[in-house]
Amino acid sequence: MSERLGPYELLSRLGAGGFGEVHLALDAEGRTVAVKLLHPHVAADSGALARLAREVETMRRVSGPHVAEVLDASLEGARPYLVTRYVQGRPLSALPAPVDDLRRLASGLAGALLAMHEAGVIHRDLKPANVMMAEGDPVVIDFGIASALDSLSVTASGAVVGTPGYLAPEVLEGKQAGLEADVFSFGATLAYAATGRQPYGRGPASAVAYRVVHHPPDLEGVPExxxxLLRECLSVDPGARPTAAGICAKLGVAHVPSPPRRRSPGAADHAMTMEWRPGKDRHRRSVEESRARHREKVRRRWLIGSGLFVSLLAAAAREPLPEVALFLLAAYALAVVADAGVAVFSRGPYRRSRMIVDMVSVAGVAGLCFGLAAMFSTFTLALFAGTALVVGIVFLLSA
Structure with a gap:
């Protein structure tokens, strides 16, 4: 059973970090979002929460295709949380490195860095784990949280503010850190993506931190x-590092002004929900409507996939075992007709289309079976069916 947190319905746990757990959720209009529920030891630090509350509005000014925008926040209740755009993908740290399209990654990260710094936001914990790869494009998540929650009590409670090897030397030495610290983290993240190695090696955090301050980074294998640019970004001297705008200029990234943010009039001053509409005429869906739409999409995929598999098996068995072929087609037709019968008595929004798709699928499977049997040999069809079975099993296991 799903859990509710304010206006959000938590669907599943995506992961956890030093500051909180991230949940996939639906908002009141059925849109997918990511909800970061702060850990109890963070929620108990009133000073850190007050600082985060002051930073939320600044964080909300950051927008663009390469950042996961902060959409909402509730920091005053018993379970404080932040809401951001949900990015469907995998973190850069979980993908094979070196990455294939390094220029695309570098340009996207540079654009994200510029968007944050133009809004006055310091990420403070930019690293491969905080870069989500969505269809080949990088999207930076968790920006501003580490900087806002950097307090003695939170750190002592168990949250590590930053990751050695990606933290700038001035941060490790406890000095005043500004935008230049993010430039260092940008360089370290790109160095990892370009080589597949940690730029300052592995080992205990203290050893890695020592190498960051006293040794040059490992850039062997980085393209010319x-x-x-990475050598400049990873300079020990913050003043020698380029700005985000300078990085974009060197990489040839065009500066695109951030669009104005539209706000919901009913939200609180410090946590108003951004209106996000993929299309001008997109109607608002409730949570129930979104679930029904998702169920119908999954049902159609299973219907098509199982139909293709049954047609392959029936076509392969048609010549040597015609009874088996007839049984497979009849069983599939019976299952689909039963599904159509359920649709007759349902009151869902996809009732009519569901019945039409069911009837078309039965006729399509029968026609495809006879067509495949006429075009290919029994051995070829059996080979196709076996391959489809293996691919289906692998897909289910991976899903």
Whole structure:
């Protein structure tokens, strides 16, 4: 059973970090969002929460295709949380490195860095684990949280503010850190993506931190077009590092102004929900409507996939075992007709289309079976069916 947190319905736990657990959720209009529920030891630090509350509005000014925008926040209740755009993908740290399209990654990260810094936001914990790869494009998550929650009590409670190897030397030495610290983290993240190695090696955090302050980074294998820029970004001297705008200029990234943010009039001053509409005429869906739409999409995929598999099996068995072929087609037709019968008595929004798809699928499977049997040999069809079975099993296991 799903859990509710304010206006959000939590669907599943996506992961956890030093500051909280991230949940996939639906908002009141049925849109998918990511809800970060802060850990109890963080929620108990009133000073850190007050600082985060002051930073939320600044964080909300950051927008763009390469950042997961902060949409909402509730920091005053018993279970404080932040809401951001949900990015469907995998973190850069979980993907094979070196990455294939390094220029695309570098350009996207540079654009994200510029969007944050133009809004006055310091990420403070930019690293491969905080870069989600969505269809080949990087999207930076968790920006501003580490900087806002950097307090002695939170750190002592168990949250590590930053990751050695990606933290700038001035941060490790406890000095005043500004936008230049993010530039260092940007360089370290790109160095990892370009080589597949940690730029300052592995080992205990203290050893890695020592190498960050006293040793040059490992940039062997970084392409020539990128290596000079990374050396500048990873300079021990913050003043020697380029700005985000300078990085974009060197990478040829065009500056696109952030669009104005529209706000919901009923939200609180410090946590108003951004209106996000993929299309001008997109109607608002409730949670129930969104679930029904998702169930119908999954049902159609299973209907098509099982139909293709049954047609392959029936076509392969048609010549040597005609009774088996007839049984497979009849069983599939009976199952689909039963599903159509359920649709007759249902009151869902997809009732009519569901019945039509069911009837078309039965006729399509029968026609495809006879067509495949006429075009291919029994051995070829059996090979196709076996391959489809293996691919289906792998897909189910991976899903």
């Amino acid at each position: 077009w990128l290596a000079p």
